[in-house]
Structures are given as C-alpha cells and as structure tokens.
Amino acid sequence: MDDTALARWEVQLRKGALELAVLMAMRSRDRYGLEFVEALRRLAGIDLPEGTIYPLLIRLIKDGWAQAYWSQPTQTDPPRKFYRVTPAGEAAIAAMLGRWRRLDAAMETLAGKDPFE
Numbered sequence: 001m002d003d004t005a006l007a008r009w010e011v012q013l014r015k016g017a018l019e020l021a022v023l024m025a026m027r028s029r030d031r032y033g034l035e036f037v038e039a040l041r042r043l044a045g046i047d048l049p050e051g052t053i054y055p056l057l058i059r060l061i062k063d064g065w066a067q068a069y070w071s072q073p074t075q076t077d078p079p080r081k082f083y084r085v086t087p088a089g090e091a092a093i094a095a096m097l098g099r100w101r102r103l104d105a106a107m108e109t110l111a112g113k114d115p116f117e
Contacts (some may be wrong), residue, residue, distance in 0.1 A: 066089055
C-alpha cells in the first residue's frame with residue numbers, strides 16, 4: 001500500500017472536518033486561537049498546525065458562524081482574541097453533523113456489501 005497516497009487522502013478528509021471540529025470546540029465555551037490547537041489535540045487527537053487555525057477562524061467569522069472579541073488584560077494574562085459560535089454557527093453545526101452522519105452511514109453500508117448488487 002502507498003503510504004504517501006493514504007496520507008494525502010487523510011489530509012483531504014481532515015480538511016473537510018476541521019471547520020466542524022473547531023465550531024464544536026467553541027460550543028462549550030469561548031476559546032482563543034492556540035487553545036483550539038491544544039483542545040483538538042487533547043480531546044480528538046487532531047494535530048492542527050498553529051498556522052492553520054487562524055485562517056480557519058477568519059473563514060468562520062466571514063461565514064457568520066463565529067464572532068471574535070478581545071479580552072481585557074489582567075496582571076497574569078495578556079489580552080487575547082476569543083472566539084464564540086453564533087446562532088448561525090449552531091445551525092451550521094447541526095446541518096454539518098446531519099450530513100456527516102449520512103455520509104458515515106453510507107460508508108458503513110458500502111463497507112458491508114458489494115455496491116453493485
């Protein structure tokens with residue numbers, strides 16, 4: 001088996017799932033950029049390069065699915081840009097999860113039988 005081809009396929013698969021993963025990561029609470037990287041690594045085993053998260057967050061804001069705000073600095077923490085999911089983002093999560101589940105069910109069906117029968 002060609003590991004290079006499989007690695008390319010996995011990259012494409014993850015690209016499609018990252019927006020959903022990031023939106024779901026901000027559902028429970030507002031998060032700042034690097035916190036997404038850490039949370040996705042810890043909770044889902046997704047190694048997200050730091051340079052990937054910010055363009056993705058900008059896209060989510062452009063689509064109206066997230067919004068950003070700056071925190072106030074404290075004695076121990078600098079100001080940070082936090083991100084939160086919007087109501088439109090919640091609707092997008094529901095739609096994406098529905099499509100994800102349909103795709104998963106279709107793949108399970110195909111894995112279990114000959115698709116040409």
